[in-house]
Amino acid sequence: HNHPRDAGQMAVTQRECSSEKAKSAALSFMPILSWLPSYPVRKYLFSDVVSGLSTGVVQLPQGLAYAMLAAVPPVYGLYSSFYPVLLYTFFGTSRHISVGTFAVISLMIGGVAVREAPDSMYMNINATGSNASDAINVDSSMYESLLMCQLDFKCFCLLRFGFVAIYLTEPLVRGFTTAASMHVVISQLKYLLGVETQRYSGFLSAIYSVKAVLSRITSTNIATFLLGLGCIIFLYVIKVLNERFKKKLPIPIPGEIIVVIVSTSISYGLSLSKEYKVHVVGNIPTGLRPPAAPNISLLPNLVTDSFAIAIVGFSMDVSLAKIFALKHGYSVDGNQELIALGLCNFISSFFQTFAVTCSMSRSLVQESTGGKTQIAGLLASLLVLVVVVAIGFVFEPLPQTALAAIIMVNLIGMFKQFRDIPSLWRTSKIELAIWVIAFIASVLLGLDYGLLVAVTFAILTVIYRTQSPKSSILGHVANTGLYCDVDEYEEAAEYEGIKIFHSNSSIYFANSDLYVNSLKEKVVLCLYVSRDKQKPLLWGKYVKHLLSLGLNWLSLRGASRCKIMDLAQCLLVTAIPDCINNTKRPALQELKKQHMVPQSAAKGNRVITLLLQSLDS
Structure with missing residues (x-):
């Protein structure tokens, strides 16, 4: 028989072990608990504040712009730039990535929204903005499709379907994102030219969209086009200057927020919406909206889309997080990133957001301006919150063509990926085939089925290599x-x-x-x-x-x-x-x-x- 004292010691030891396991599980699930108590305020705070404000300034116009890609009112882009960023601060393991709206994911969400709730079923903001006050009354089926897409995203994340990302090789991702960039640019042509066309999704949608724009090109709004072209030229020059003088500039020149402020001022001062029929953002309601639950009846229609969005979002998040971790000498947990991204999308989906992942452009801003931890991301989200609850109405005269210009210029880096083709031709014909198949399939079949074809082809190349x-x-x-x-x-x-x-x-x-x-x-x-x-x-x-x-x-x-x-x-x-x-x-x-x-x-x-x-x- 055990001595009572020995039994008591065993009980104490078991309690200590259980306590240690619980503590370890809590720290793993919520990484902020491991680094926030030892946060070096004097060493990191100033850098994080500068980085957070700089990132927030970029987050605002991108949130408004990418909402257009997602086929939702602009305020949803602001919501998506607040809730997920706030949540990632608690659950993420990367110190430098900026979670929020992303062009490729937004476009994929827009395809879902258009398919499940066509233009005829919900808002149609006209050139005068006369019905802008009704734009927020989005048809429930479209809103539910967005929510269910994120719910399904969360399910795939919790079920650890991230293993599929193994087959998202660099050539596949680069070919896919290049094709997605083409889809994005094509979708923004109508805003740049100021013409109204039907929005397409699915098979050959890119070709149909180009055909629709060309058929209305004689109806181009000259004021809209000139304003958009001016914004593109200005943003491109700022982008070149930031790249050339990045070592001398303390922070990058915030070209996007300058474009937003100047174009909004011009639109308001000259009454571009009324006098020149320039499309504007329209009504932006003040304050946060209460949570709402989706209708699960839409789930069967969204499985394929959710799978594609989850895989693309996760692969972008982890790949960028690992790049920054390697550069700055720390590690990221891929499994925790999967959980964090799932939680960000799942919880935020009840507050009128659409699916998000990390953005390369914002992450580079957050890192290059001295960001040390996700305190920078937290401050960026708080800046967005101030706009949502207090001064959102200021951006109502913002021309949509200015947002289209922001989107297009941000994609210049993506199109440089065409340079991969001669390099892959010299090094690996199989990798080149993966790049080309991912690009062509995604352009012609749409992003969801294009990704499916690309992943299938990548798996076939694995079989081919083992066979040979x-x-x-x-x-x-x-x-x-x-x-x-x-x-x-x-x-x-x-x-x-x-x-x-x-x-x-x-x-x-x-x-x-x-x-x-x-x-x-x-x-x-x-x-x-x-x-x-x-x-x-x-x-x-x-x-x-x-x-x-x-x-x-x-x-x-x-x-x-x-x-x-x-x-x-x-x-x-x-x-x-x-x-x-x-x-x-x-x-x-x-x-x-x-x-x-x-x-x-x-x-x-x-x-x-x-x-x-x-x-x-």
Whole structure:
């Protein structure tokens, strides 16, 4: 029996262990609890304040602009620039990324909104803005589609569907985002020209949208076009100056907020909406709206869209977070980022926001202006809150063409990704194919199905690569311990009577045929034997040893077993005395189960080492 004192100590120990586990779980779920108590105020606060205000100044116009992409009233963009940013401060692990509205995600959300609630079902702000006060009365089906998209986003995040992001290779992401940028620019042409056209989504939507704009190009509003063109030129010049003098400027020149302030002032002073029929933002209600629950009946219609949005959002978040973490010497937790992004979207969705992820342009601003922690993001969200609850009405005369200009100029960096094509052509044709397929499929089929096609193609390339393993015959480089491919290195020489076959792949049903054929081809195995039928004749020489190197794993089931058995019988018939497989332990165990190697093969490394040493001597 245990002594009462020992039992008490065990109970105390168990409570301490439980307490430690609970504390560890809390710190993991809410990372802010681990760094906020030790936050160095004197060292970090000033930098975070400057960074937060700078990021908030960029967050405001982008929130308004990307709301147009999402096909919702501008105030929803402000909501989406407040709630998710605030929540990420508590749950995120990156110190530098700026969560909020993002062009690609906003466009994908807009496609969902247009499909589930076409223009005829909800708002239609005319050139005079006379019905701007009614614009906020969005049809419930559109609003519910936005909410359900985020609910489904959260479900995929909690179910850890982020593993699919593994197949979002860099060429795939860059091809996809380049195509998305084309969709975004095409969608903004009507705002830049001041024409009214139907919004399209889905298959060939980009082509239909361009056709619709071209059919109305004679109706271009000259005032709208000139104002938008001026904004584009100004923003581009500011972008170039910020890039050229980034080491000398304490903070980047806030070109976007300057455009918003100046264009709003011009619009208000000259009454552009009434006098020149320039489309403006319209009514922006003051204050925050109460939470509302969605109608789950729309869930079946949104599964595909939600999956695509979740995967794109998560991949953008994690990739950018890892870039900043590597640069500044800290680590990010991919699983926690998945949870954080899901919570940001799930909780915020009840407060009239649309799906968000991190933005590259804002993240660069937050990092380059000296941001040290997510306190900068918190301050940026509070700046947006001030606008929402106090001065949102100031932006009501803001021309939509100015917002279109902001969106277009922000995408210049995306179009530079076309430079990947010549580089990939020189380095990897398969990676180039992934880039091109992702781009073409996303342009023609829409972003959701385009992403599906791109991921499927990427998976097929993985299968192709495993089906086509690289194999070679190795030779010894004199006076060294190196064995290299005899086709690539002239210094590598083969031993008489020995073939050293190397393959860098595992054997399974899909590549067993290719493996056997490659082995026969490389070894030049001749089925004819000498007259005494005891030794095979290869290149006029006797092969006494065949060494198969580099085999990591094999599956001897079904077709693959038949192929390997055929090879073994072939080797037996041609009387090659030793077939030594210098393989990893799993492959050796599988061969021994099938009685295809002797027990001595368990020490294949030693056998081969001794054999080569004897040859050297």
